[in-house]
Amino acid sequence: MEVPINKPEKKQNIILEQQKQYLYEFWKNSRMIRNDSVLEAFLEVPRELFVEPSYRDQSYADHPLPIGSGQTISQPTTVILMLQLLDVLPGQRVLEIGTGSGYNAALLAKLVKSTGMVVTLERHSVLAEQASENLRGAGLEEVVVIAGDGKLGYAEMAPYDRIIVTAAADQVPQNLKDQLAVGGFIVAPIGATHGCEMLKLYKTAPDHFQTSSHGLFSFVPLV
Ligand code: SAH
Numbered sequence: 001m002e003v004p005i006n007k008p009e010k011k012q013n014i015i016l017e018q019q020k021q022y023l024y025e026f027w028k029n030s031r032m033i034r035n036d037s038v039l040e041a042f043l044e045v046p047r048e049l050f051v052e053p054s055y056r057d058q059s060y061a062d063h064p065l066p067i068g069s070g071q072t073i074s075q076p077t078t079v080i081l082m083l084q085l086l087d088v089l090p091g092q093r094v095l096e097i098g099t100g101s102g103y104n105a106a107l108l109a110k111l112v113k114s115t116g117m118v119v120t121l122e123r124h125s126v127l128a129e130q131a132s133e134n135l136r137g138a139g140l141e142e143v144v145v146i147a148g149d150g151k152l153g154y155a156e157m158a159p160y161d162r163i164i165v166t167a168a169a170d171q172v173p174q175n176l177k178d179q180l181a182v183g184g185f186i187v188a189p190i191g192a193t194h195g196c197e198m199l200k201l202y203k204t205a206p207d208h209f210q211t212s213s214h215g216l217f218s219f220v221p222l223v
Contacts, residue, residue, distance in 0.1 A: 001202060005088055010020040012113070013095050016048055016056075016059055019060035019061070020060045021041070023060055023151055024039060024043060025213045027039065027077070032071070032081070033084055034084070035084045036052055037111055038084050038087075040079055040110070041083070041110035041111050042207065045103070045110060045138060046138065047076070049105065049134055049138050051067070051073060051101065051104035051138040052066065052067060052068070055219060060076065063075050067100055067101045067127065068126065069181065070099070071100040071220055074166060074219070078217055079107065080200075081214075081215075082093075082104075082166070082187050082198070083111070083212055085198070086164050087162075088108060088112060088161075089111075089161075090112060091113065091115040091116045092112050092116045092159050092162055093117045093157070094108050094112055094116065094117070094118050094160060094162045095119050095121070095154060095157075095158075095160040095162070095163045096119070096151030096163075096164050097126055097153075097163070097164070097165040097167065097168040098120075098165060098166035098220075098222065099127060100120065100122065101127075101130070102120070102135045102145070103134075104120075104164070104166055105118055105131065105135065108141070108143075108164070109142065110140075117157070118142075118144065119146065120144070120145050121148075121149070121153075121154060123147070123150065123223070124147075125147040128146070128147035132145045150165070150167075151173040151176075151222065154179070155175075155179060158178075158198070159180060160184060161179040161183075161184045162185055162186075162187075163176050163180055163185075163186040163188075164186070164187050164188070165187070165188035165189065167219055167223075168189045168190065168192070168193050168196040168218075168221050168222060169189075169222035170190070171190065172186060172190065172201060176188075177209065180203050183203065183204075184203050185201065185202055186200070186201040186203075187201075188201070189217050193219060193221050196217055197213050197214075197216060198210050198216070198217055199212070199213055200214060216221075
């Protein structure tokens with residue numbers, strides 16, 4: 001049986017779709033995001049399923065939103081820029097630290113496609129449960145959500161081709177470096193909560209990394 005959608009909700013859905021399209025075109029036309037697969041993933045995942053219902057109307061506003069436990073879902077532009085840097089390919093194994101709402105994990109799942117794998121770690125078990133529910137709601141129950149300390153990584157499913165940290169740390173945890181495959185990338189904001197540097201580490205050999213810097217951002221801390 002079809003569930004009838006009431007008029008105000010229908011109108012809000014149209015507005016959300018327009019705002020989503022606006023962001024997409026802004027990124028594409030400004031050439032800020034040149035990676036088509038990242039743009040496609042953005043179009044495919046309904047961000048409104050990952051924000052708290054009271055903030056639904058701001059789903060495509062380009063700023064962070066509260067998700068409970070004092071945490072936030074990151075600003076869309078930041079999420080998309082990080083994914084572009086991460087350069088995920090279909091079939092890859094990806095580890096995310098800081099599940100939050102599960103939105104970034106959903107985009108990662110779209111990027112690795114059905115042949116890849118996404119594991120995401122969240123220290124707040126309440127958020128981990130909510131994120132699992134959000135991912136199920138988006139039809140992405142294949143994402144592995146683990147409640148635990150992301151600084152330890154998740155050795156059980158290592159090595160990973162890509163690791164993304166979505167909270168600011170003083171340095172990249174050694175466990176994450178160890179669990180990355182040679183040839184893989186880690187993208188992580190490093191430094192103070194406000195004004196941390198977005199770093200990309202390329203693992204060239206078991207103990208060798210080439211690091212590049214990609215601008216300043218604000219993030220909740222990795223604790
Ligand atoms: N990627 C998220 C937003 C991340 S906000 C999204 O798409 O919604 C950063 C998250 O990192 C928060 O949920 C916070 O609880 C989590 N976090 C902070 N320190 C952590 C740690 N040591 N291990 C795992 N998660 C951590």
